[in-house]
Amino acid sequence: MAAKSFDMIVIGAGPGGYVAAIRGAQLGLNVAVVEREHLGGICLNWGCIPTKALLRSAEVFHLMHRAKEFGLSADKIGFDLAAVVVRSRAVAKQLSGGIGHLMKKNKITVLMGEASVPRKGVVSVKTDKGTEEITAKNIVLATGARARQLPGLEADGDLVWSYKHALVAKRMPKKLLVIGSGAIGIEFASFFNTLGADTTVVEVMDRVLPVEDAEISAFAKKQFVKQGMKILEKTTVKQLDRGNGKVTAHLEDAKGVTTAEFDTVISAVGIVGNVEGLGLEALGVKIDRTHVVVDEFCRTGVEGLYAIGDIAGAPWLAHKASHEGVMVAELIAGKHAHPIKPGSIAGCTYCHPQVASVGMTEAKAKEAGYEVKVGRFPFIGNGKAIALGEAEGMVKTVFDAKTGELLGAHMVGAEVTEMIQGYVIGRTLETTEEDLMNTVFPHPTLSEMMHESVLDAYGRALHM
Template identity: 55%
Template sequence: MTDKFDVVVIGGGPGGYVAAIRAAQLGLSTALVEQQHLGGICLNWGCIPTKAMLKGAEVGHTLKHLGTFGFSAENVQFDIAQLVAHSRGVSQRLTTGIAYLLKKNAVTVIDGRGRVTAKGVVTVSAEQGDQVLQARHIILATGARPRPLPGLAADGHKIWSYFEALVPKSVPPSLLVIGSGAIGVEFASLYSDLGSQVTLVEVAKQIMPVEDQDVASLVQREFEQRGIRVLTQARVNSVHGDVGALQCQVVLSDGREQTLHVAQVLLAAGIEPNTQDMGLEALGVEFEKGFIKTDPWCRTSVAGLYAIGDVAGAPCLAHKASHEGVLCVEKLAGVEGVHPLDKSRIPGCTYARPEVASLGLTEAAARANGHNIAVGRFDYQANGKALAMGEGIGFVKTIFDAHSGELLGAHMVGPHVTEQIQGFGIAQTLEATDVELSQVIFAHPTLSEAMHEAVLAARDRALHQ
């Protein structure tokens, strides 16, 4: 027996479940196929549980500086198992919430592994047998998984991926983190605050390679002041030994080899898409650098087949996946006024200490693209709210086109910047220029005043520096 739907979504992560809900809201009969966990990697093993763990690390950092605010505490105990339990509990609660939303919107949820076995046909494999689904539209939202390096793959024992790093039985006394993207930097910060001696290795010239150089430099300086060893233009060739006594061969930037002795290794060197054994090659689906190639409306090279989120390529971010899910469904449903995704307007956030948030072009990219730019910068050391909080490290940097006043990029590093970057996102969406932004009245005292001052600084009008 074949079940027929208007839309079948394969993958229940932040792209897939949002696409399914929106399709159902638009009156389309919709099925969602999920092999393991509703919410996907983001909710179960990424965005959400890491933030719960990082909150624990923040509490640990605060306890070390109680004296600044007049408090003292003795015999403070830490239980990593309780922090892990809190993290897992948060994920479970949200997974239950997604199941409720899907049921509320009359989405048929099917447990199992989905494969596209013909145009418009999905076969779901599960313990109880195969189920065949027919659909006018099939949306692939299968996400991605940790990428291994040559000779270095996460084994869950000596070399962790983020899966194992989120459920440690104990805090390793020393940790080598390979890769300094958002995942690597967040775990380096987390485990440093929990008491590990952390070494961070990055093959590129700077840590956080996609971020503005000024931001990356400040984060590296802060990490090193915290005791985190940072090695750029370096690579790990091999890992030998056993947990607690690992020998890691590292080639440094000058070509010298060095052996690092650590208790644990975490591999955070990027991700690769989940496209294997899905029947895509047989259908003639086109790929680009391993990811599914799509047009601005998330359509693949096969009619009626779409791809959203990580499986469709960078930037591999949950909010990008959700946005693509909505625009994909609205476009195929014929909703008027739908706009394609402008990837230059997708914010990126890293929840380390200090936090990092960015939007648009870096200063180097803006210059390379031929823009005549005006750059503004304002340090949190001159922001009253930041100083009152004891968090005066960081800055806001704005990049405008000097002729048109267009906001080309915004880069923030410091306290709670991940909660503020949307202000610049709204400005970009509404096509506000430096003139309009300079006239916005920001409340005092707030951290966001640094955003205003950075705009004013780009016009040589900064008031407090």
């Protein structure tokens, strides 16, 4: 029997893969998707979406404790961790089912199984029923990434958790150690700390949220400490001694090694690309530190083979993967595609307070040789923030002093993950400070702080 032939085969149905498949189908391509686990990938099933559902529960719990401030009363405030987890899983399930519907609607062939690429233009799919081969001129690798496991710090699901274990927590940690303060680590630290866990965060770099602007990191850290978190920077976890119901962590900083006891450890020390078992080396694909090396159009250098999303390297963000998927589908369909500009991709972290940023930090802009103008505006100067009872936060903007180009924008505070998009559009449209100053922002909104921060960079802030 001849192998089934397609115009495009996508390996992996996460936010990169399923979006690539939909765009390909919209452009008239005959598309197949191979997925070994769940439609929607990690993001939808075990990442972005269910964590936001958990964090929403924590946010509501936090607000219930503040009821009196708002002239309200709430007694006997408590939580049921199992019910919080059930809600989070239901949210993920609803969306995962939606992806199945989108695949059908767009007439995309879905094969559930393990894929490899034995030779150019051929994908071998191993399913429960055996192995079948399908062919296509164009193959898109969208296999994503998984949590990095450091030797001796491996998750066991009992005392030491990965993000997956934390998402379906069987018990509430009393004394929690979170290793790593990137987005994943700090979101889980924020969730469990809000629900009452005694939380310690260890970060090997010199500050929490190390990819963010230093001023934003410092502001966020101050809030985390105020909420009762312990933050240990420039600290490494050397080893974990697992005992009966407890873990002794050996923590090393400039002063030496100390030990501390915890009942739960969450390891969030980065990710590694899912590059194994695909047969990539034999095809001549270049792999650098578990990521496939690609050009600006996500081409691997092997004709007809593309890689998108987490497997293709930083930034490891779902929205970057989706846009790369669209770009690759358009290239395959013979359309004119624009490469993705990493500097215009926003990063969002849903801790409390939220953090969001796009473009260069102040330090990076100076390093790159720019003469900069920097503006800042605090939440305390904004009417809507005060009315919401969310007066802790700031917006920071970085401009090129010579051209007025918006080089970067950085925010910490309530709802900043929704606001950052304004600056993202600004960067995409290549706006200058003048365009932003001449834009009328609605009142009363948190977004007015974005305007004020721009004005402040040029010594024109009105409410400060």
